[in-house]
Amino acid sequence: MREIHNADLNLVRVFVAVMEERGVTRAAERLHLTQSAISHALARLRETLGDELFIRGPNGMYPTPRALELAQAFKPALRQIEGALAGNTFNPETSDITFAISTSDFLTATVIPELMARIRCHAPKAGCWLRPLSELNITEELDRGALHVAIGVFGKTPSRFVSEPLFSDQSVWLMRRDHPAAAGPFGLQALAAFPHVDILISDQLQPAGDATIDQGGLERAYITSNPRYIEGLLGAEGLTRTVGATVSHILAVPALLAATDMIAYVPLQFALRAVRALDLAWRDPPYHAPPFEISMLSHRTMGAHPAVAWLRQALVESAERYHRKD
Template sequence: MREIHNVDLNLVRVFVAVLEERGVTRAAERLHLTQSAISHALARLRETLGDELFIRGPDGMYPTPRALELAQTFKPALQQIEGAIAGNAFNPETSDMSFVVSTSDFLTATVIPDLLARIRRLAPSAGCWLRPLSELNITEELDRGALHVAIGVFGKTPSRFVREPLFSDQSAWLMRRDHPAAAGPFGLHALAAFPHVDILISDQRQPAGDATIEQGGLERAYITSNPRYIEGLLGAEGLVRKAGATVSHILAVPALLAATDMIAYVPLQFARRAARSLDLVWRDPPYHAPPFEISMLSHRTMGAHPAVVWLRQALMESAERYHREI
């Protein structure tokens, strides 16, 4: 029989991190440890439990049947232990919490700098891991506690999550200043005459060009424009939409537009910032385009932890400051 005194809590934390991240490198980043420390901890745990636990595969580390069995007990037990130790108090001045936030590169460049400044000022020992919104299954990451907050454009939301609005914005068509469509009437014929840059907010394959995608009951934005809607508008006039490029990073778009005759549908505040840094202009869409809302998503249960409550409040304040300045 294996003795419990041979297993310390840190080994369990490493086990859960490797299980969820499917790799030593990502687990090390999440726990702020070296890869060597993770590997050493795994070796100790393997020796203690008498099982290989993880097998290296082409896409990461795969748990053995024994590891999957242990996960059913280890994961909820670890959450309960951490919750009991944390209690109801959170002291940002002394906390070494590692916050995990998922969002787009645009928000990383606008709202997040103020958030990180707040964390450095108020919680100097805490850290923040920023994960790309486009690469994650948000519902899975929130459900298993690997993600504290996601920031983006969300629609229908399962009841186990809390969606809190941060700010709203309009959208505009961005192009270079000397573009043929930059002056004069801007209508559907202009939209059909020039190729569009499509900006994906999710890397998940979406066949029909819809503007949203559903993951585990959560509706989230898939692309900045609504290709199917625009194609319908153009089709009614006998026109055809042209896709000139597809990118996953909105911050790359201004340079692409400055060098070509392509146009892109982007948030208005992004268009204004881009116009200040490059020789670009924007035009209002020649069709009804309601504003969209940037929201913060957290798990109803795990998001109520005092540390996550503090993070959510800090994000609210950073978003408010950003919105005041634009």
């Protein structure tokens, strides 16, 4: 790589995969190569560049300063080269593309299975790489092509991105079917009488904080119990609430509610499926709670590529089919 005629694009692909995955095993899985092949490629890179590049640590591979410097040039260059080689066509029947999608565990457990069924049927060689929405800088990942789409609740959106609605939902209070609050009047007194399960799916949010953050000009909202708002409502009536548990994954909530007297504020679509799976019930909130919209975010330029356009349409159809089942 010091001389252009010695450059090997496959080595660059390995470098980028190890950089993003922080491990040989995950990089090998992503590139469909053996761990030995990844290790040999790294050895060639180290010899060519005269740098260790990655140091093994307790939690994966740590890049050297030289590797961090190279990544700034290699990552966008690789995306551009791959895009140019792929051309402006997409055949779902033959493509082995791996779609990179960032979303929450709520959507991974609801809409994404519909999407995967569609992909397996119409694009059998393609795969999906599902990345956690709460752990990524979405604007950076979309800008450099590391993500094809992100799915979540978005507010203010930079003009270089396209936001497309998938479906609307509202939130309800979920509890055991034989819970004292499951029948009869349900007001703020009931919210103060029983412990809550707080759902904070990002360490960027604090238990008493807002449910949105600004990330590079993109306003991202998180599906949480929105503690500050609830506490404000209760405080106006001279009431307080008790937190029984705080979790980072909404999928953990139904089992906690089924075994305790705790209650949780969750999306209705999630509540409906939880009620079917466990002996639970839900109540409408005793205050005004406007619906929220789940949207799909893509880059205005890279999102127009036929492969990403196909994925976006598949997501729209998957969301529609998901809701028709209710």
